[in-house]
Amino acid sequence: MTYTPEEFMAAVIAREVRDGETVAVGTLSPIPAAGVLLARARLAPRATVIIINHEDYWPFHNGSKEFYDFAQRGKFDLFFLSGGQIDQFGNLNLIAIGDHDHPAIRLPGGAGSAMLYYLIRRVILFRGDHTRRTFVERVDCVTSPGSSPPRVIRPGGPWKVVTPLAVLAFNSETKRLELESVHPGVSREQVQQATGFPLVAQREGAVTPPPTDEDLAALRGPIREAVAKVYPVFCRTAFLAA
Secondary structure: OOOOOOHHHHHHHOOOOOOOOEEEOOOHHHHHHHHHHHHHHHHHOOEEEEOOOOOOOOOOOOHHHHHHHHHHHHOEEEEEEEEEEOOOOOOOOOEEOOOOOOOOEEEOOOOOOHHHHOOEEEEEEEEOOOOOOOOOOOOOOOOOOOOOOOOOOOOOEEEEOOOOOOEEEEEOOOOOEEEEEEOOOOOHHHHOOOOOOOOOEEEOOOOOOOOOHHHHHHHHHHHHHHHOOOOOOHHHHHOOOO
């Protein structure tokens, strides 16, 4: 079975969507968009899918304010975030890499990520790469914290991390990311070498299930067409021929 890393990650994300949930996908998130559409097509037909800027999956008429109001009322069950840096505590950096006053790299900014990380019940982090530059021991700047002090009311937070190499899971007791599974053909040592902090394996030898033939047929057909309405360049290379 042949698949691209993007198809694999979309299939992993699809399995995290629960039937009946309201799932939202923000900007610059084509892989989560493909994943949630795959979930609704194959696994969670009663899920409500919201994809920002998508003509078929954007129900709000007053711009982003209505979206954020919806989130603040606790209406979203699942969301997706990424970051220039992600550390072992689930903290995200979307501001700058290096010294804050004189950064080596300026990142796009947090927008509403800090608020969404607090309020949405489960947040899946994703990255199209997995390197020690991204997965660091401690982020240079905390845009969105992975956990909060006990006195802070926080209904939501990190759930899992999906990359081309592995799935990490957030341990709510230790407040740290752990290795849930490695993808087929990837060793635990490879994942550790690409990660800037020690990884504890939840289950020794756990391998992420690959997409099924039915998953791939859906991704390369109607889901590719739907995602291309917002991410046409992404769709030229992310999906293999049907």
